[in-house]
Amino acid sequence: MKGISTIAFSGGVGGAKLALGLARVLPPEELLIVANTADDFDHLGLHICPDLDTITYTLCGRANRSQGWGIEGETWNCLQALSELGGPDWFRLGDRDVATHLYRTQRLREGARLSEVTAEICLALGIGQRLIPVSDDPVRTIVHTAGGDLPFQDYFVRQRCEPRVTGFRFDGADRAAINPELHAALSSPDLSAVIFCPSNPFVSIAPMLAIPGMQEALLAARAPIVAVSPIVGGTAVKGPAAKMMSELGLPITPLAVAKRYSDLATAFIVDVVDGDQVARVRELGLACEAMPTLMNNDDDKLRLASSVIDYCHALSR
Numbered sequence: 015m016k017g018i019s020t021i022a023f024s025g026g027v028g029g030a031k032l033a034l035g036l037a038r039v040l041p042p043e044e045l046l047i048v049a050n051t052a053d054d055f056d057h058l059g060l061h062i063c064p065d066l067d068t069i070t071y072t073l074c075g076r077a078n079r080s081q082g083w084g085i086e087g088e089t090w091n092c093l094q095a096l097s098e099l100g101g102p103d104w105f106r107l108g109d110r111d112v113a114t115h116l117y118r119t120q121r122l123r124e125g126a127r128l129s130e131v132t133a134e135i136c137l138a139l140g141i142g143q144r145l146i147p148v149s150d151d152p153v154r155t156i157v158h159t160a161g162g163d164l165p166f167q168d169y170f171v172r173q174r175c176e177p178r179v180t181g182f183r184f185d186g187a188d189r190a191a192i193n194p195e196l197h198a199a200l201s202s203p204d205l206s207a208v209i210f211c212p213s214n215p216f217v218s219i220a221p222m223l224a225i226p227g228m229q230e231a232l233l234a235a236r237a238p239i240v241a242v243s244p245i246v247g248g249t250a251v252k253g254p255a256a257k258m259m260s261e262l263g264l265p266i267t268p269l270a271v272a273k274r275y276s277d278l279a280t281a282f283i284v285d286v287v288d289g290d291q292v293a294r295v296r297e298l299g300l301a302c303e304a305m306p307t308l309m310n311n312d313d314d315k316l317r318l319a320s321s322v323i324d325y326c327h328a329l330s331r
């Protein structure tokens with residue numbers, strides 16, 4: 015049997031869309047989806063992994079598509095009851111979602127690794143692809159803001175990304191080990207594509223790249239590394255990436271994202287509306303193509319996934 019041919023690095027919403035497209039075009043045993051864990055946090059005694067869960071719910075067809083997170087048809091009785099008790103209700107936990115966190119927390123307490131628990135959840139939900147956390151060790155994004163340092167979910171959910179960002183740090187990253195399954199796949203001769211999904215470059219992709227040895231392992235892989243721009247037409251499709259760029263003094267362009275990956279990536283994909291950026295990205299020494307990258311429905315996801323795979327294969331010839 016062929017091993018992993020494609021590795022996709024993903025955050026939550028943007029990454030999960032392309033991951034679903036890849037899952038539709040590749041045989042399940044060939045795809046490895048690597049999730050950011052720096053958004054993870056402990057809340058109400060539960061261990062919550064927002065990016066892993068968004069990808070899981072997307073792959074098994076249970077994701078709430080309009081909301082972009084959580085489960086379709088979710089009910090909120092637990093949160094309502096918690097709120098009535100005066101408990102913290104700023105992080106919206108649906109009833110079915112709570113079950114995922116309960117199961118995970120219990121298994122971690124029993125000594126299971128996050129990778130094992132993730133595999134168990136995927137198996138139970140009928141997901142045939144390999145979905146793994148980038149590391150089994152805790153890495154936590156801390157957002158530096160004008161008003162002080164904030165744990166990621168405090169910034170992202172409780173304060174709705176309102177504080178002005180001045181930088182980030184990834185606590186624990188220096189002590190984290192790359193998931194051994196990812197390490198093995200990166201050094202496999204079967205590998206033909208490494209994809210950075212259109213995920214937030216600062217808080218979804220950067221924490222994964224901060225793990226010691228990750229950049230070296232990527233550079234040693236015998237496959238092209240292709241990043242898809244999350245910035246389209248001068249803004250982010252969703253989430254705070256554009257706001258972060260402007261607060262960090264960066265232009266809100268695909269070029270500015272490409273610069274962050276230029277020491278690592280082989281190629282960068284911009285959206286067709288940003289065709290004027292192609293020549294400038296190529297000046298960074300990256301290959302670059304423009305293609306439709308907006309994934310508004312499953313056909314879009316499948317089409318982009320096929321195009322990215324074809325592009326990777328063309329690059330490695």
Ligand code: GDP
Nearest residue numbers: 025026027028029212213214218244251255309
């Ligand atoms: P999060 O962890 O939930 O914030 O999700 P990600 O980091 O994976 O994705 C967030 C990024 O995805 C944002 O910067 C969006 O601009 C980008 N994004 C979301 N949907 C799309 C899309 O359809 N096409 C492209 N090109 N980017 C997208």
